[in-house]
Amino acid sequence: MSYIKKxxxxxxxxxxxxxxxxxxxxxxxxxxxASVRGQISLLMVVLAAGVxxxxxxxxxxxxxxxxxxxxxxxxxxxxxxxxxxSLLMLLPVYWYDWFPGISALxxxxxxxxxxxxGAHGQILLGRGKVMLNNICGLIGPLYLFLVCVFGWRxxxxxxxxxxxxxxxxxxxxxxFSGIFLMRTSDVSPVFYDGSLGLQSVARSGIFNQSSSLxxxxxxxxxxxxxxxxxxxxxxxVFSSALAFSESVLIISGSISLVxxxxxxxxxxxxxxxxSILLQALISxxxxxxxxxxxxxxxxxxxxxxxxxxxxxxxxxxLVLMPGIFCAGTGSVLTHYFSGNGxxxxxxxxxxxxxxVWAASSYFFAQSASPLMGAAYAFSLGWFxxxxxxxLVFFFRKTTRINF
Numbered sequence: 001m002s003y004i005k006k007x008x009x010x011x012x013x014x015x016x017x018x019x020x021x022x023x024x025x026x027x028x029x030x031x032x033x034a035s036v037r038g039q040i041s042l043l044m045v046v047l048a049a050g051v052x053x054x055x056x057x058x059x060x061x062x063x064x065x066x067x068x069x070x071x072x073x074x075x076x077x078x079x080x081x082x083x084x085x086s087l088l089m090l091l092p093v094y095w096y097d098w099f100p101g102i103s104a105l106x107x108x109x110x111x112x113x114x115x116x117x118g119a120h121g122q123i124l125l126g127r128g129k130v131m132l133n134n135i136c137g138l139i140g141p142l143y144l145f146l147v148c149v150f151g152w153r154x155x156x157x158x159x160x161x162x163x164x165x166x167x168x169x170x171x172x173x174x175x176f177s178g179i180f181l182m183r184t185s186d187v188s189p190v191f192y193d194g195s196l197g198l199q200s201v202a203r204s205g206i207f208n209q210s211s212s213l214x215x216x217x218x219x220x221x222x223x224x225x226x227x228x229x230x231x232x233x234x235x236x237v238f239s240s241a242l243a244f245s246e247s248v249l250i251i252s253g254s255i256s257l258v259x260x261x262x263x264x265x266x267x268x269x270x271x272x273x274x275s276i277l278l279q280a281l282i283s284x285x286x287x288x289x290x291x292x293x294x295x296x297x298x299x300x301x302x303x304x305x306x307x308x309x310x311x312x313x314x315x316x317x318l319v320l321m322p323g324i325f326c327a328g329t330g331s332v333l334t335h336y337f338s339g340n341g342x343x344x345x346x347x348x349x350x351x352x353x354x355x356v357w358a359a360s361s362y363f364f365a366q367s368a369s370p371l372m373g374a375a376y377a378f379s380l381g382w383f384x385x386x387x388x389x390x391l392v393f394f395f396r397k398t399t400r401i402n403f
Contacts, residue, residue, distance in 0.1 A: 014250035034236035066126025120177035140169035207343035214350035218357030222374035263339025287328030323379030326386035357381035
């Protein structure tokens with residue numbers, strides 16, 4: 001399959017996933033309201049934080065190490081660490097009683113299957129099986145969409161029901177990705193090195209997940225400050241606007257996914273930096289175009305689509321637009337660093353971004369409109385991250401950044 005065709009098919013699958021997630025958002029917003037939608041958003045943040053910790057040995061670093069370490073060895077590291085993290089994440093959840101009514105087994109299973117399915121997908125990607133990885137990402141949202149549609153029509157739908165089926169969707173993704181992994185077990189590591197092991201994976205995993213954690217903490221810090229200043233309903237409105245806006249990042253995600261699948265199986269001399277830079281610029285322009293189209297949709301459409309509780313979502317798009325553009329552009333460069341094993345660069349850049357997000361979020365939280373302030377802080381942080389990505393991309397050799 002050609003490079004452009006891989007990007008095209010990846011985009012179409014991601015577009016379908018985005019549409020399904022959009023309908024899930026609409027149904028849950030209309031049926032459960034802004035308050036419960038805010039609870040769901042906070043649950044997703046907790047799960048995302050758990051996944052980031054679990055991905056220390058089971059995340060995107062597996063894409064790079066699949067071409068250097070045997071798969072069975074990588075899965076042993078991943079499953080052992082995922083089990084430990086899934087258990088430990090239960091402690092703060094139940095200590096602070098964040099989600100009363102949700103059993104420990106359900107929460108453990110959600111985090112375990114979500115992380116394990118992700119590990120399977122990363123190994124598939126490292127083997128160059130981009131389409132199989134895309135299918136794995138589609139299974140969960142498709143199941144959850146069907147559940148939401150039928151639950152809505154039958155009038156049997158609540159927060160606990162949604163959480164239960166969210167866990168089942170993760171389990172299905174894990175099951176199918178495992179089957180795909182076994183069907184492609186004949187693929188051997190291109191740059192196999194028997195001296196590499198847990199220490200190598202863990203070191204790169206620490207840098208990579210530190211980067212993800214810094215990005216999550218910075219870009220979602222607004223959720224916490226917004227709840228404190230404007231209430232949980234404001235979180236529901238802001239998270240919905242963010243979900244619409246971030247859906248256009250499937251463009252950069254498609255380009256980056258195919259890019260890294262190729263980079264991990266190439267030497268540095270075989271890579272074309274001009275082509276990578278061009279892909280970053282194209283990614284940014286296409287992302288910006290999609291955001292403009294989203295903003296041109298009348299405000300009444302979103303009010304009717306969600307409910308009157310979500311009035312104000314449309315106004316946030318204009319302020320979020322620069323941040324989404326910067327995220328879409330910088331994503332390609334971030335994956336270029338990852339594809340070459342330079343995870344420490346991403347960690348350093350994300351940490352600097354976190355400082356900007358923290359300062360701007362605190363400053364704008366005191367504004368007359370906390371919702372608009374949260375959007376300004378989001379965009380400012382992503383602009384700074386993109387700027388650092390370009391500086392490191394062009395001047396890495398002269399600055400000799402290394403850990």
